[in-house]
Amino acid sequence: MGEELEYLIQTIMGGLSTGSVYALIALGFVLIYKATDVLNFAQGELMMMGAFFCFTAIVYFKLSFIPAFLLSLVFSAVIGFLINVIAIRPMVGKPVFSIVMITIGLATIFRSIVGLIFGHIEKPFPSPFPIEKAINIGGLYISMVHIWMISISIIFVLLFYLFFKFSILGIAMKAAANEQIATMLQGINIKKMFALSWGIAAITSTVAGVFLASASFIHCDMGFIGLRAFPAIVLGGLDSVAGGVIGGFTIGLIENLAGAYLDKALGGGVKEITSYVIVIFIMMIKPYGLFGKEHIERV
Amino acid sequence: MTSGNFKETYREDIKVFQTFFVKFWLVLFILIMLFLPFIADRYFIYLANLSGIAIIGALGINLLTGYTGQVSLGHAAFLAIGAYTAAILSSRFGIPFWILIFVSGISASLFGLIIGIPSLRLRGLYLVITTMAFQFIVEHVLFRWETLTHGDEGIALPVPSIAGFSFETDQRFYYLIFVATALAIITMKNVIRTRTGRALQALRDRDIIAETMGINLAKYKLLSFIGSSFYAGVAGALYAYYLAFISPDHFSLMVSIQYIAMIIVGGMGTILGSIFGAVFIILLPEMLGFMSRGIASHFPLFETGFGDVKNLVYGLIIVGFLIYQPDGLYGYWIRIKTYFKTYPFTF
Numbered sequence: 001m002g003e004e005l006e007y008l009i010q011t012i013m014g015g016l017s018t019g020s021v022y023a024l025i026a027l028g029f030v031l032i033y034k035a036t037d038v039l040n041f042a043q044g045e046l047m048m049m050g051a052f053f054c055f056t057a058i059v060y061f062k063l064s065f066i067p068a069f070l071l072s073l074v075f076s077a078v079i080g081f082l083i084n085v086i087a088i089r090p091m092v093g094k095p096v097f098s099i100v101m102i103t104i105g106l107a108t109i110f111r112s113i114v115g116l117i118f119g120h121i122e123k124p125f126p127s128p129f130p131i132e133k134a135i136n137i138g139g140l141y142i143s144m145v146h147i148w149m150i151s152i153s154i155i156f157v158l159l160f161y162l163f164f165k166f167s168i169l170g171i172a173m174k175a176a177a178n179e180q181i182a183t184m185l186q187g188i189n190i191k192k193m194f195a196l197s198w199g200i201a202a203i204t205s206t207v208a209g210v211f212l213a214s215a216s217f218i219h220c221d222m223g224f225i226g227l228r229a230f231p232a233i234v235l236g237g238l239d240s241v242a243g244g245v246i247g248g249f250t251i252g253l254i255e256n257l258a259g260a261y262l263d264k265a266l267g268g269g270v271k272e273i274t275s276y277v278i279v280i281f282i283m284m285i286k287p288y289g290l291f292g293k294e295h296i297e298r299v
Numbered sequence: 300m301t302s303g304n305f306k307e308t309y310r311e312d313i314k315v316f317q318t319f320f321v322k323f324w325l326v327l328f329i330l331i332m333l334f335l336p337f338i339a340d341r342y343f344i345y346l347a348n349l350s351g352i353a354i355i356g357a358l359g360i361n362l363l364t365g366y367t368g369q370v371s372l373g374h375a376a377f378l379a380i381g382a383y384t385a386a387i388l389s390s391r392f393g394i395p396f397w398i399l400i401f402v403s404g405i406s407a408s409l410f411g412l413i414i415g416i417p418s419l420r421l422r423g424l425y426l427v428i429t430t431m432a433f434q435f436i437v438e439h440v441l442f443r444w445e446t447l448t449h450g451d452e453g454i455a456l457p458v459p460s461i462a463g464f465s466f467e468t469d470q471r472f473y474y475l476i477f478v479a480t481a482l483a484i485i486t487m488k489n490v491i492r493t494r495t496g497r498a499l500q501a502l503r504d505r506d507i508i509a510e511t512m513g514i515n516l517a518k519y520k521l522l523s524f525i526g527s528s529f530y531a532g533v534a535g536a537l538y539a540y541y542l543a544f545i546s547p548d549h550f551s552l553m554v555s556i557q558y559i560a561m562i563i564v565g566g567m568g569t570i571l572g573s574i575f576g577a578v579f580i581i582l583l584p585e586m587l588g589f590m591s592r593g594i595a596s597h598f599p600l601f602e603t604g605f606g607d608v609k610n611l612v613y614g615l616i617i618v619g620f621l622i623y624q625p626d627g628l629y630g631y632w633i634r635i636k637t638y639f640k641t642y643p644f645t646f
Contacts, residue, residue: 039424039427039428087618087622090622091621091622094621094625096424097364097368097370098621098625100370100424100427101559101563101617101621102617102618102621102622104372104556104559104617105613105614105615105616105617105618105621106614106618107614108553108556108610108611108613108614108617109611109614109615109618111610112604112606112607112608112609112610112611112614113607113611115604115606115607115610116604116607116608116611227431227435230428230431230432231432234425234428238424238425269439269442269443272435272439273435273436273439276431276432276433276435276436277432277436279428279429279432280417280429280432280433280436283417283420283421283425283428283429284416284417287417287420287421287425
């Protein structure tokens with residue numbers, strides 16, 4: 001097998017695993033956006049905090065990975081609820097701009113609190129996945145971390161799909177996102193649904209954060225990677241769950257390919273910026289994304 | 300004789316100086332500001348200069364976000380374009396200062412025009428994402444296009460001078476910034492009073508109705524973007540000249556957030572609000588530093604993590620003002636004013 005082909009396939013695998021992180025974060029974004037019409041700029045910070053919860057539980061409380069992971073899911077769900085109660089609920093009925101700015105303010109707060117506690121140095125995350133190991137498929141070496149990340153995030157996406165398709169709670173949340181007044185008339189507690197969607201969004205981003213940290217390092221500016229999931233949801237359409245997931249994988253893939261093949265020509269760092277360039281083009285050509293609902297007003 | 304300040308015509312309502320006292324206090328204020336360099340120390344002048352530059356920038360973002368309702372997370376990118384235009388053209392070609400101030404504004408507004416184009420189709424959240432993407436792209440280009448921007452190392456600027464008079468001290472720079480800020484405020488005040496200003500506010504409040512009333516949305520949105528980024532470009536150029544050195548770190552996403560914080564804290568869609576907010580946000584780290592001196596011995600975190608503490612306070616202020624005082628400091632100002640005007644009645 002040619003060396004170039006091997007490089008290409010490894011780049012694709014790397015891209016898909018980054019993409020799986022984006023997909024999970026995008027899932028959280030879309031959940032909150034659909035339910036409450038809030039674009040949550042603190043999603044990346046929720047991811048970062050989830051990773052730090054897990055990190056603290058493992059390193060300082062000497063828990064093993066699985067209980068630490070579950071505990072951090074619970075913690076971040078609580079944080080999600082709290083955000084909803086303290087900052088978002090008083091803003092109901094205020095202009096969109098104010099609510100978006102509140103989430104930006106929250107992101108700043110979270111980032112600086114974690115920075116104060118843990119410092120600004122990258123720390124190795126006690127990864128549960130065998131990082132060094134790679135499996136050999138037909139002469140191709142593929143890192144185990146990539147396979148783990150991709151498969152677990154696919155499992156999570158499937159779980160969410162089933163949750164929203166078949167469980168009463170999931171269907172109630174979908175209803176609340178779709179039409180608030182009719183949902184209330186059905187006897188569903190809308191406030192509870194909103195709180196739930198914040199909690200679940202926090203959980204998905206914690207999963208993403210733990211993956212991301214175990215694939216590389218843990219750092220208090222990790223949240224900026226969460227902002228790179230924005231291109232994913234813009235590509236997929238802000239209000240489409242499937243779109244967010246597909247967009248996440250696509251953006252991860254494009255980013256990695258561009259990083260691998262354009263870096264030399266354009267002088268480095270292409271990977272971080274490709275997705276934003278894509279955003280500007282999408283906005284000019286097809287602002288509601290591939291799967292988003294078009295919102296048309298005529299005069 | 301009327302018992303208050305009642306307006307009988309629209310012309311009276313939009314007058315700059317509503318009463319004689321407004322004029323009186325303003326003249327007094329300007330006189331005090333003019334004599335400030337003779338009494339204040341250098342550090343105070345330094346803060347005043349930074350505030351003046353921030354006021355110009357805040358007026359810019361208030362035109363776009365406060366008056367026109369187009370949210371931008373890319374204001375620091377426009378500042379950066381202005382600053383780097385001035386830095387590159389002055390350090391390489393030695394173009395004089397007074398030309399470059401305008402050239403920087405114009406180059407920033409060209410980019411404003413480009414970013415404004417997607418805004419014709421987008422609203423609200425989509426625009427936030429577009430401007431954020433623009434911010435990241437500009438930051439990235441500043442870091443990576445080293446032949447043009449010197450990347451991390453930054454660019455040093457010459458001392459600005461007009462007709463042989465060079466602004467080398469903080470005091471001299473103070474008058475330059477004072478004049479620039481005053482011009483910026485007067486221009487903004489008058490733009491808002493005209494048809495253009497009213498059109499912008501109409502399209503902020505209800506764009507569809509504005510369109511039915513004969514306001515060309517595309518034209519006015521783009522005008523707002525151009526005007527806003529022109530202000531940002533001029534502020535950026537002044538900032539670059541004042542610091543005499545710029546690097547990409549001066550124009551990060553956090554700076555964009557600070558500018559948004561300025562207009563939220565000051566008051567959206569008001570000129571006085573831009574001024575209050577800019578001064579408040581510039582002085583905030585100083586106040587924090589001053590307060591932390593007392594408690595730093597008990598909480599060493601205040602020393603080592605001052606940047607984080609600063610950002611934490613910015614975040615808390617944004618969230619707090621939005622929830623509890625959406626009108627900003629301008630709202631307090633109005634409340635205090637009515638309290639004294641109607642004294643001893645409470646309404």
